[in-house]
Amino acid sequence: MRQELPRGDVPLAEVKRDAQTQQRVPFHDVTTQVVGVRVVIVLVTAQDVADLLDIQVTDQEIACSGSKVEAPVDRIVAMVSVRPVPTSWLAALPAGGRLATTITNTSLILTATKTEDGGAIGRIERDWAMFMPTRAGVDYPPRERTLLERARTEDGEDVDPGRFPVLDVIESREGRSMLELAAPDIEHHHETDGDTRIALMLHTDGSWARAEQAGQAFPVVHQGGPRRLWDLLDEVRDHWLRHGQLPLYGALARVTPDGTIHLRRGTWNAVIG
Template identity: 50%
Template sequence: MNWESKASTLANRVTDPDSRWLAPVARVPRHELIPKWWELDGSEQWVLRDGPSDPEAWAEAAYADRSLVTRVGTLHADHAESGDHPEGVPTSSATLPSLIVRMLRHGRLGAGLPILDLGTGAGGLTAYACHRLGDAHVTSVDVDPYLVSAAGERLASMGYHPKMVAADATEHVPGSYDRIVSTVALAPGPGLRPILDALATGGRIATTLARTSLIVTGWKHASGDVVGVIERDMAGFMLTRSGDNYPAPLVELFALAQEAEGESRTTGRYPVLDVANAWEIRSMLEVMAPGVEVGYATSGRERTTVLVHPDGSWARASAEWINPPEVHQSGPRKLWEVLERIRNRLNAEGALPLLGAQVRITPDGACHLSRGQWNASMGVQ
């Protein structure tokens, strides 16, 4: 495979001509990190792709600026056979190179500064960091021992020998780092404490917040607080996990919300929205109702959105195309009303107060946001 020309083309596409990340992207053989991966076929079924058996497709996939899913549920593509069709959601991937570069830029890395790559995945970020900074300064952590082992072996074959660690970062992060760049989404609260403890005073973290697309960057002060901003940039990453798979979604509550008559039945003000793909609105919904899960389906011109929450609240809104929806809601909080308040604010002010907001993360993992007279907190115990 003539990967060098393809990697160079990719580097020119995802970095600037004077970028310090151009050479790493151009010189890392990304295809070697992703010999197998999963793709959804036309029937929304996961299908295995084997790179060595189809070098042309392998090169096209590996040097395109896109993420490749490497693990679905508990089945890694490396361990799968043709004909396997795992069920569930992606649990690991090779992040698209342009997003890796953006996160590395947000991390403001520097020569000689110890960096933690939180969320090894296929090892792409680790490879780029090793190429530019030297592998002696790079540590990569993932909860999945196989991912750590496989990425470590593939990186070693390229001549990179960073420190590779299998650990649940929500429980313990070994070492101390001047820079932490996370390509998994971190949930405010107690699970954030070990990561904050691993960040040296004066150090900088770049991450996203769980169930949002908000990129948070900040510097650690002597008080232990991390103070920074929500960047005017957005990204979507998988949640951190502690076990071999993510906890089961609120299946029973989703099923109830799909069919049941709500305690209240009203007509919504706005058209049905695919909330998961309205990134800023979805992020604000998580800030206002942390832990909410969303679903969306279409049938012809009929569109339905379902919101559910661990406290037992649920909402369902259905309508034909952009007509006012019929809304059913039950539980201690009216989730559709929360969503409509967000959309009211967006319409009234032209923007939500998230991007550019100030952030203070306290040592207990609580995340406090503020912008002008608006403020909110997440992960407060």
């Protein structure tokens, strides 16, 4: 039996899992976006696309950013992360249309319903997921390694004992997301040397931090540049200790027509723009 689905996106996993997708959903009713590729249905590589659809995919199409959606669609399920919500997504949805996406460099899943004023109302789901952010070329810009080497080897402008154990921030999904809202685009590294754990934090504004902890001793924290990145992380951990949780998962979300995301939970609020 043919199953009719609303116009919108079919996730990669669904396409691979169900070989009958072509029979279930007309291709002209489906648009899927994955980082770096924009075609009728998109898998991970251009070769996947060619094999599935028997089409030619040009280098220009492979390099195309995956952030633009053309109207009309009833549902948008993004296979990329964004910050803020692209205005083309909001414009493509009718009032009552549904949106699901992840926020760049966080584990936050935003689900929302389009409102009459051109924005959307929803929440941050009580679950987590991460996707790669959109990009404008065939690859992301190369990272500058000089600051990483400085963070590994230099003494900081401030050197202080740490108040908390060294944390692998990348594995602390909600903590990393909370920090990302306070200070977007921090790069994290976690290394071990015997029983010594080392956390590195870098930012393109020149800020850096290194925390080193031997065994169960208190860590030593080195910080340099215009901001104290480890102090920002400590503020997130302070919030968790004071309240017993972080406020992100389950927060109410309001998306304004320009794509800015306003979060609120109790007395806590934040803006993602």
